[in-house]
Amino acid sequence: MSTGVSLMLTLAFLTLIKSVPIVYAALGGVISERAGVVNIGLEGMMTAGAFSAVVFTNLTGSPIVGLIAGIFFGAFLGFILGFAATFFKVDQIVAGVGINLVALGGAAYGLVLIFNQPGASPQVNQLAPEQLLPQITVGETALIVLGLLCAFGLNWFIYRTPWGLRVQACGENPRAVTDAGLDPLRLRLYSVIASGALAGLGGAFLSICEVNLYSDGMTAGRGFIALAAVIFGRWTPWGATGAAVFFGFFEALQYVLQGRISWLPSDAMQALPYLAALFAIAGLVGRVRAPAADGVPY
Template identity: 40%
Template sequence: MSAAVATGPRAEERALAPVSWRWPIIYAVFTLVALAFLRVGDGATTFRISRAGDFFEIPDVSLPALATNLVLLAVMAAATAVAVRRALRRAPIGWWVPAAFGIAFVLAFLTWVGAGRTTLIPLTTLLAGALALSVPLVFGAMSGVICERSGVINIAIEGQLLAGAFLAAVVGSLTASAYLGMAAAPIAGALVGGLLAFFAVRYWVDQIIVGVVLNVLVVGLTSFLFSTVLTENSAVLNARQSMPDIPIPGLAYIPVIGPVLFRQSLLVYLMYAAVIAAHILLFRSRWGLRTRAVGEHPKAADTVGIKVERTRVVNTVIGGAVAGLGGAFFTVGSGLAFGREMSAGQGYIALAAMILGRWSPKGAVAAALMFGFARSLVNMLSGAGAGISSDLLLMLPYAVTILAVAGFVGRVRPPAAENVPYVK
């Protein structure tokens, strides 16, 4: 009995997981970076919150830059201390700690940028731009989740976005309707998804290689058609068609929330619906259960009568259609004509958002919004004349992507059977 009692605690100690210092170190590094924001002198920063048409006007808020950043720095230091305590206790860090730290860091940066300047910091415009710029990323990330949950790696999101943008521009121009162009975009994405499924599922070609090849194919094909057919007859085949904003009555004029969430185009509202539907269907429906079973253990799924290959093909085509719909943002969703390679690597950032979100619709949306905010912040800083190098500003969204995936993700486990051909 005494021997058992003596060895019990040591066995319990061996069972404890090692202390993870990843989050405390990340918070500490960003807190040290925020110390540089204290060099603001005696200036003040003015934030604009309200927009024209709101139910009531919130006056501009002017804050002393140094005192504001001292308070925000204290918030970041407190969040770092909480992260250290949670790490020592081997407890999960939760969601409110990173949320509070991130908001404090961004506000400190904006306060530093606007200190002593006559330029206002438009918070509502910044948030609305972040949501709009996140549209293709959210659709692309949803496409990746749908495909990879069934075991197919969708590297071809970039090509699906670009194909959707191309067909949306052409159909929208021919019909003089942005809505018909938007409706055509999923067809182009589904075609690219069908090619991916054909080679990856039917002939067991490596899914990553097929995805990269399809991206190159779509870039080359759309660039060729743009340089020849569209350029020669741009008035008919590549005219700008724009989707107007649709304010939601009663909600669109609430300060801050209204302009950001409820004064958007139909494409943004479809994005809301796609995210909700993807989460419910993946985790609360028979289709989602079968999809996840095929992605995790296809042999077991086949044993209970699930058609593994058919499930993967259908999911890949559906995922391609979702990404194609997101591609409509680049043309009819933004009121722009089609341009060569206008997706500009957004498909790869959508993949990063999916990984950062741990193959979950909710997590992928949060990551996509973070990347969209980085792009919106770049646009705001460029217009405000912040005195930051334009090269650094252009690099910011991609630097955020690298830091997020390399530093924040840690160890994640993808679906076990992805990129593994199913052999009966």
């Protein structure tokens, strides 16, 4: 195989792998925002997922248990945000930022408390680390497939089921939902919990599937990129998935180009996915419309 072809192949697989955590978090963003809650806390929920996955894998030796713990703790932070944003009518942005800070600080503190080492955890068992192809493991493949199933499932849920239609109504006009005899606060709470679970899963992928440890700041703003993907994808599951893969591509590109363009500092290269997000969203200003009641406490 020529180096050109192998490089393209690497880029393709790396794009898939780098997209996975963003896809999960973006799907989480879609369900939460369609219900009317802006989930700025996605980043923190990913962090919680990544960290707790490592802790529980370390504890039990089973990365499957770690994965479930990641989902659970993401969902738990979702519950906190959901509860604050609905029944306590806390400003959603403030609550979300709070969750990000607590998760980041909590994980850093947990590293010292549990593993007695700051900065990064010891290595734990990786989720199905066997190579399926030279570029990709069995575990990564499984979570890519699961991610697609989640996108498919969320699309089906939002547009086909009665509950999905109610969630949509909730994000557009919660009073209409109240008038229909339903409880919009409860719908919002459940949606944000689901959102946290998806973000937690995305975080767990980062720590126990792509690598085998947690290090401080490893989510590196992917939760925020996911928020951009939600907007870029116009609040639809497949749109957000596509946007997440688009941003994932730039992250992969950045890895592939690393060290190949000598005149560009590596820090500038690392900024590539964020710049892509910035330009993508800037180009959309005024041309997309969020759910009408998105971010408005009820």
